[in-house]
Amino acid sequence: MENTQHKVLEIMFPLGLLLLLLLLLKFSPAIANEQEPAAVGLRNMDDEQSSLQTYIVFTKKPEAAGANSLQHEDLNAWYQSFLPTATSSNHQPQIVHTYRNVVTGFAARLTPEQVKAMEGKEGFLSAQAERMLALQTTHTPYFLGLTKNRGWELWKNESNYGKGVIIGVVDTGIWPDHPSFGDEGVPPAPDKWKGKCELNGTVCNNKLIGARNCIHGDANTLSPYEVGHGTHTSSTAAGNFVKDANAYGNANGTAVGMAPHAHLAIYKVCSIEGCNSSDMLAGLDAAVEDGVDVISMSIVYYHNDYIPFHEDAIALGAFGATQKGILVSCSAGNIGPEHKTLSNEAPWILTVGASTIDRTIKATARLRNGAEFGGESVYQPKDFLPVLLPLIYAGSNGNRSSAFCKDGSLRNMDVKGKIVLCETGGPVSIIAQGYEVRSAGGSAMIVINRKQDGYTTLAEDHVLPATHLDYASGLKIKAYINSTQNPKATILFRGTVIGESSSVAPAVPFFSSRGPSKASPGILKPDIIGPGVSILAAYPFPTDSNIARKKTSMFNILSGTSMSCPHLSGIAALLKSSHPYWSPAAIKSAIMTTADVVNHHGKPIVDEKRSPADVFAIGAGHVNPSKANNPGLIYDIQPDDYIPYLCGLNYTDKQVEIITQRTIKCSKVESIAETQLNYPSFSVVLGSESLSFTRTVTNVGEAKSTYNLEKFVPPGIGIIVRPEQIVFSEVNQKATYTVEFIPHSHKQIGEINPQSHTGKDSKRYAEGYLRWVSDKYSVRSPISIIFA
Structure with a gap:
């Protein structure tokens, strides 16, 4: 492969250096905080010289024909009706993206005055200036217990390789000629696939079934071609088997993604200058339209400021995808080890932190x-x-x-x-x-x-x-x-x-971002951790190190939550293939409740200091794919279940409508506290009064089964669970239990990183778990308690 480089590789060569430095985030966290993009996307000179900027405009769904039955032309006409008259030739408003699946609205180049003029129009909800986003193997299948020689379930035969499942990778594009994207053993795309291939001169195959550019700009100069970050993440999620893969002779073995026979659909939303939220939404919108099953996004916001979900383009797009039954997996971010540093906090997102391998x-x-x-x-x-x-x-x-x-x-x-x-x-x-x-x-x-x-x-x-x-x-x-x-x-x-005896893998690396969540403290985040340190995957590009040595490699080793996210995306695809009717929440639950909380020596998972990692670093724990395939019980959430939760966040009716694309009256909705959402974990903000929450579990294991409660009660509180035994007589039977949290003494309680959070922001915390155990299954839910 080293002798078959294409001319596009040569053309992109100088750009790739900047891509490596700006986007991969395989650097000190200090850089992530200090570097700012110089520009946004590829824009024409008129735009750069004017006061136009890109806004994402959210509207109500047009009522006339029923929003779901509207043709593109009708919807575009509806969006065009919001555009005001230009004040000069340089200020001509221009729609750059229209959305019809994940949100209702469009992205347009507008002046602040033009945005103001739209606010009084019927059907207008909100306009938000687009934000800048950042991009955040041969051994990991064995490390995760997937390979045949480990004797686990999920890869016992080729039917468990993710066949029939489509993973949409929203990233920087792909290098399609890499052997990881060969289609040997991969069946044709399923009939539901509606996407297209925009790779000039390259024919997509059964593995790489689609590739689209979603960056607005000059369509003649933009294509889904890319040779770095997106190629690495795509092959990690679903790369096919490649023998004798290595990086300069190291980490030698058979490179393979988590779901080697799943299909890949690529959506290029990031350029060398970064990722724009309007382009990212366009990628999500296209992925839903095309018929993907899982979406993988190793993308976070540049800054770690609090962003409510109705202003968070990733959360908005992910909710729209979730409503269509698509699981969205996202990076937690690379600005740890301090607490309150994570991104992608919405409960409908699978938020993934990083771990080391052995x-x-x-x-x-x-x-x-x-x-x-x-x-x-x-x-x-x-x-x-x-x-x-x-x-x-x-x-x-x-x-x-x-x-x-x-x-x-x-x-x-x-x-x-x-x-x-x-x-x-x-x-x-x-x-x-x-x-x-x-x-x-x-x-x-x-x-x-x-x-x-x-x-x-x-x-x-x-x-x-x-x-x-x-x-x-x-x-x-x-x-x-x-x-x-x-x-x-x-x-x-x-x-x-x-497998060195001194290895403490899996452990949490310093860069992996930590909870608790700022946007929703009642939801424990991250959800899960997975391999994200020194991961070998496809990267057929002469990195700056290669250039210096005049060498090339078809693979490279990278680190970051960008690498852990596609591991979970691929595992989610395996579960979707094995359980095609499971909802995104059911897949999340299976992954979380079966996670490991000890390392390969049977000791507690540690952090970068070799201290036991807390729940804000590991969430539910480290992913165990084969156990997730047969979890026993699941905590399910339907899209409508998020509406009482959103109203409980004290969002306005208009803000909830932006998220749900439906007219909502929170005054007529029985709002719930955040922790009341039927989540597989508990994150409780506890004051002087006791709090009680319910959970409903669904039996997906053996029909006749009995589960008994085991719990670890954190110091300083009491926990009462009713009932303490759950008996099932059939598959898919549901059962509800109640957990009461009772405040006692605050003594002997840990503290959240006192060096980083002092004064008003210094809160004491405790953690524990409850676990439902049968003869065959163990279903664990972590508990975090933050004392108000």
Whole structure:
């Protein structure tokens, strides 16, 4: 494959560098907070010189012909009727997207004055300036217990490979000629498929059944072609089997996605300059129109500000998809480890955090005194001799920019021929640090974590010999440098190591965003964690590291919740294939209630500090696909069940209508508290009064079965569950139980990250669980208690 590069690869080559730096988020969380896009989408020059900007305009559904029966032409005419008259030739309003599936409305280039003029028109609901969004394997199928040699259910035969299910990937596009998208063993697309293939000169196949560009701009220059992020996430979700896959000889094996015989439909909504909410909605709208079953979106907002659901384009589009029976899986975000940092908080979204796997691409730093410190690096040069070289700390001059090895910061330091010790945490990626070290004459680099990054290390594709070490190792190396006049070190490249006895996988990496939710504290988020650290998948593009070494690879290793999200999307597709009539909420419930809360050594899952991870880091726990396929009980939610929940958030009738696309009178709806939603977990904000909530479970296991209650009661409260035994006599039978939370003493209760949240925002919390156990099943619901 390395000899069959296409010309489009060459054309996109310089753009790809910017894509890598801006969009992949395989960098320090500090960058995610500091980088801002320079522009939005590909716009024409007239727009750039005027005051026009893109707004998403929400309208009521036209009543005349019944909204669902309207033709595109009728709906477009309805939307056109809202456009005001232009005030000048440069201010001509222009519709760039129309929506008919996930929301009712359109996106248009408008001036603020034109938006104001629309507000008085009959049928107008709201206009929101579009927001900027950001993009957030050979071993993971084995790690997750899917492969045949592990003896689990879900991959026991080819019928369990996701056949007949369509996964819509809303991302940056795809490189269609990659072997991961071959269609061997994949049946033709199902009859319900209505999509199309916009890949110029490339014919879609049974695996890649559709690809569309949804970025508004010059249609002649935009296509679904892409060679980075979207290709990686698509192959993770549903890539077909590719033997002898590796990244420069590391992580070698058969690369395969979670649902290898599912179909892929690609919706390009992100350009090299970022993702716009109007384009993202267009991608969701098209995916629903085309007939997908699962939607995978590794996209979050640039800023982690509170956004109510009626202003959150991802939440709005996902609700519209959910109403059509489509499960939407999204990244939790990459700006952990602080609490209250997650994105995609809506309860109808499957929100996915990241976990580590038990594979490392090992690169060990050895000091002159014999001490060794294990780290990671994808780049393992064969010609780097493990001889001791002078070792220098880049921050020894007292300059913090130098400590971070920022561009130009080492020019006045003597690093030639030396190993340079750099710190993470500055506004520069680890790869860019390597460029600075190399350009200044350094021979190799050791990167050490910040304190908050703890023990998480990433296998990066460096531009020179390097290794990434944890914080504790970094302190010891600094101490060594300060203790001797002639510090020296070397790096030993030891290749791929799997299942090391010291591995604590799965663990939560530092970057994985944490709850509790700001938009809805009564819903515990994230829902689940899945593999997101050092994930190998399709990436047939010369990264900046490859360019420096004049090498290419058909696969690359990336880290982020962008990688964990498609793992869950593919697993959801497997469950949909196995249980075609399960609702999105039922699939979510099966995934959550069967999740693992211990690592592969049977110990509690830990975080980046090697401390037990709390529920705001892991949600229900780590995904266990085969157990999810046979959960015993499920907590189901129908789309109409969200209406009392939304009214209970104190949204106005108009705000609820924007979300539901229906006229709603909350005064006539029996509103419910957030925690009353029939969710598979409990997130309780508890004051001085007791609170009581109900849950309804549906038996999807054995017809005649009895479940008994087990519970772990957090300190400081009491929990009473009635009844404590549930008996079923048939499949699909429902049963309801009540949980009462009783406040007692607040002593011996944990605290949410006191370093990050002080004063009014510092709230104490507790956590526990309740579990329904039968002879065959264990159905677990985590509990978080935040004391008001």
